[in-house]
Amino acid sequence: MTEDDIMAFARSLHGVVATTASEASGAPEAAWGDSFIFYDPVGDPVNQHFPFATLVTSDYAGFDESSELNRPGVFRLNIAVGRNAFESLIGYPATEHPLHATEFDYTALDTLLPHPVYATQAWVSILCPGGETAEQSKALLADARRQAAERYKRRNG
Numbered sequence: 001m002t003e004d005d006i007m008a009f010a011r012s013l014h015g016v017v018a019t020t021a022s023e024a025s026g027a028p029e030a031a032w033g034d035s036f037i038f039y040d041p042v043g044d045p046v047n048q049h050f051p052f053a054t055l056v057t058s059d060y061a062g063f064d065e066s067s068e069l070n071r072p073g074v075f076r077l078n079i080a081v082g083r084n085a086f087e088s089l090i091g092y093p094a095t096e097h098p099l100h101a102t103e104f105d106y107t108a109l110d111t112l113l114p115h116p117v118y119a120t121q122a123w124v125s126i127l128c129p130g131g132e133t134a135e136q137s138k139a140l141l142a143d144a145r146r147q148a149a150e151r152y153k154r155r156n157g
Helices: 003-012 083-090 094-103 134-156
Strands: 016-020 035-039 053-056 076-080 112-114 123-127
Touching: 003 016, 003 035, 003 053, 003 134, 035 134, 076 134, 083 094, 083 112, 083 123, 094 112, 123 134
Parallel strands: none
Antiparallel strands: 016 035, 035 053, 053 076, 076 123, 112 123
16 A cells, blocks of 8 residues: 555545645644545644544654654554454553563564554554455444544534
């Protein structure tokens, strides 16, 4: 899957807005090229503060370099899967990730991994989803969208 494939799939989900940070969007330069996927069924930017998924294209020096995203063509899909799904997928509760963080190769391509920084918040990641994880990526994105829609409905009646 390419970044464009993922963004097209995300945008095909009902109520989803997906944006890519750029100079024109007013985003900080470090985020240019990164994409953010939100549930926003009414097109109100107020709903676009916390994405349920992101596509990251480069390392953030001093903060998040463990995936080595500065390799040519490498990007990372990040998805908020929720605590139950995280435990089912990864094998332990998200809150226990600091005890397991060194068990993973965060540079591995096409492999479902705990997010290198946000695993304790129940986020997972996949570098360059492909043959092994393409369908799983779509299913996880669809479920994350469903969860985001449920949160939206609770907040907005």
